[in-house]
Amino acid sequence: MTAGLPPAPRCDRTEAWAALKGHFAAHGRDFDLRDAFTRDPSRFASLSLEAPEVFADLSKNRLDVATLHFLLDLARECRLEARRDAMLAGAPVNATEGRAVLHTALRAPRGAAPFGDQVHATLDAMLAFAERVRAEAGTGFTDVVNIGIGGSDLGPQMVVAALESFGHPALRMHFVSNVDGHDLEPVLRRLDPRRTLFVVASKTFTTQETMANAQAARAWFTAAGGTDVARHFVAATTNVTAAAAFGITTTFGFWDWVGGRYSLWSAIGLPIAIALGETGFRALLDGAYAMDRHFAEAPLARNLPAVLGLLDVWYRNFHGFSSRSVAPYHQGLRRLPAYLQQLEMESNGKSVDLAGEPLPFATSPVVWGEPGTNGQHAYFQMLHQGTDAVPVEFILVRRPAHGPGPRDAALEARLHAQHRMLLANGLAQSQALMLGKTTAQAATERAPTAATGADPATIARHRSFAGNRPSTTLVLDQLTPRALGALIALYEHRVFTSGALWGINSFDQWGVELGKAMCQDLLPRLDSGDVTGLDASTAGLLARLR
Numbered sequence: 001m002t003a004g005l006p007p008a009p010r011c012d013r014t015e016a017w018a019a020l021k022g023h024f025a026a027h028g029r030d031f032d033l034r035d036a037f038t039r040d041p042s043r044f045a046s047l048s049l050e051a052p053e054v055f056a057d058l059s060k061n062r063l064d065v066a067t068l069h070f071l072l073d074l075a076r077e078c079r080l081e082a083r084r085d086a087m088l089a090g091a092p093v094n095a096t097e098g099r100a101v102l103h104t105a106l107r108a109p110r111g112a113a114p115f116g117d118q119v120h121a122t123l124d125a126m127l128a129f130a131e132r133v134r135a136e137a138g139t140g141f142t143d144v145v146n147i148g149i150g151g152s153d154l155g156p157q158m159v160v161a162a163l164e165s166f167g168h169p170a171l172r173m174h175f176v177s178n179v180d181g182h183d184l185e186p187v188l189r190r191l192d193p194r195r196t197l198f199v200v201a202s203k204t205f206t207t208q209e210t211m212a213n214a215q216a217a218r219a220w221f222t223a224a225g226g227t228d229v230a231r232h233f234v235a236a237t238t239n240v241t242a243a244a245a246f247g248i249t250t251t252f253g254f255w256d257w258v259g260g261r262y263s264l265w266s267a268i269g270l271p272i273a274i275a276l277g278e279t280g281f282r283a284l285l286d287g288a289y290a291m292d293r294h295f296a297e298a299p300l301a302r303n304l305p306a307v308l309g310l311l312d313v314w315y316r317n318f319h320g321f322s323s324r325s326v327a328p329y330h331q332g333l334r335r336l337p338a339y340l341q342q343l344e345m346e347s348n349g350k351s352v353d354l355a356g357e358p359l360p361f362a363t364s365p366v367v368w369g370e371p372g373t374n375g376q377h378a379y380f381q382m383l384h385q386g387t388d389a390v391p392v393e394f395i396l397v398r399r400p401a402h403g404p405g406p407r408d409a410a411l412e413a414r415l416h417a418q419h420r421m422l423l424a425n426g427l428a429q430s431q432a433l434m435l436g437k438t439t440a441q442a443a444t445e446r447a448p449t450a451a452t453g454a455d456p457a458t459i460a461r462h463r464s465f466a467g468n469r470p471s472t473t474l475v476l477d478q479l480t481p482r483a484l485g486a487l488i489a490l491y492e493h494r495v496f497t498s499g500a501l502w503g504i505n506s507f508d509q510w511g512v513e514l515g516k517a518m519c520q521d522l523l524p525r526l527d528s529g530d531v532t533g534l535d536a537s538t539a540g541l542l543a544r545l546r
């Protein structure tokens with residue numbers, strides 16, 4: 001089952017793991033960030049890293065240079081670099097499915113990675129198609145509807161939203177994923193069938209939700225007088241035969257060595273290519289390739305994806321933090337948390353190792369979040385004063401990239417001022433999480449909203465913050481296609497790193513199958529009412545739902 005993977009011990013069976021346990025007991029459990037900055041004012045310099053397009057400040061995390069050394073020992077003992085190289089070379093590192101994992105080949109220049117000819121032939125064809133759609137925008141198509149789910153939705157949707165200001169002004173992009181008709185119907189309601197292009201995106205072309213939505217869209221199209229299905233429906237899939245059976249003649253293919261959640265760089269990226277055009281899509285790939293080179297070549301101690309993955313292991317397995325909150329301070333990145341949920345939780349939400357042995361330690365944290373500043377007015381209360389410490393990942397973008405005008409100078413100035421407010425908010429949150437506020441400090445302050453006559457000491461306790469809450473801050477100069485490509489690849493490799501250390505297969509997803517199979521059994525029962533053999537809860541609910 002581990003064919004293709006260089007032999008390596010699982011993390012908990014290494015000397016470094018034992019050393020980390022000792023280090024945690026001596027220096028980790030009671031680590032205080034404020035003391036750490038007092039002891040070592042150069043923490044920011046020693047614990048910040050530079051990677052292509054992304055600067056990372058790790059200094060507000062509960063680790064120091066010594067911790068990092070122990071973690072790097074762990075990476076070496078687990079042969080992280082050999083595992084990385086095996087993946088990049090096209091070894092079948094997805095051992096349970098006997099597949100290579102080569103999303104990196106999709107963004108490599110021709111000749112720099114396996115399968116270059118196939119990759120570039122498809123890329124060129126897809127980009128030429130995208131350019132044709134763009135050239136006729138307005139007179140040809142005005143609306144593009146991507147129908148897909150999971151990796152065939154989240155990546156393209158996230159990227160198109162993030163780079164909205166780089167999008168084609170005459171093309172409206174829509175994403176329909178849920179089998180719930182409340183997703184599809186409001187989109188269809190606004191469309192003109194003569195001006196709509198549907199992209200059916202599905203690696204397998206068998207996914208229930210996508211097939212149901214695609215069939216409903218085709219039925220709507222023909223009922224509304226549409227005649228040319230072959231012109232109005234195209235597909236991105238590895239299952240060209242099934243797409244043809246659907247009536248689709250324009251298909252952009254990809255390969256089984258591209259995992260669904262790693263597929264936005266492939267034909268699944270067609271909506272991105274249509275929105276951004278060839279230049280934008282190639283810049284996205286280029287940014288990811290730059291991060292791939294960094295991951296492949298930078299020494300581990302300066303290798304940002306590797307270090308973030310090691311920090312994730314430190315937090316999950318030693319500090320016991322069970323979740324990580326992502327706070328992108330950029331409205332365009334509003335779908336990033338959802339995208340990262342699939343990337344990280346579908347990849348590393350596993351409880352057996354490569355040999356199928358149950359793991360005695362925790363794996364994927366829960367990843368969640370909202371863009372800043374919105375999250376501040378919702379759940380940040382819990383991050384600041386709740387009983388659990390949740391590491392937060394701030395993403396700050398130095399310069400805004402508002403779309404083309406016309407905008408008058410006064411509005412332009414206001415938008416820039418608001419961007420400074422945004423940045424100040426992000427900085428303030430990470431500072432407040434770390435510094436906190438003692439009860440004594442709180443007692444010296446006036447609390448205008450405190451109840452009249454309330455005991456000041458009691459109010460001060462309510463208004464104090466423990467602090468020492470960890471965070472990482474990633475800084476981009478501007479949210480461009482290249483920068484976003486690098487950021488996404490950073491997350492992919494970070495997930496690879498923690499998965500490799502945990503000794504799991506980050507590239508299968510057997511966990512989604514049980515529910516799918518049970519759904520097939522329950523679907524006809526909703527019509528027939530047959531509850532034979534069902535547990536009492538499911539039977540009762542089914543009866544209630546009919």
Ligand code: F6P
Pocket residue numbers: 149150151152201202203204205206207210260261346509512
């Ligand atoms: O249900 C999980 C999953 O297989 C994901 O891994 C995948 O991204 C999604 O479904 C969609 O699959 P497909 O692209 O084959 O429709």
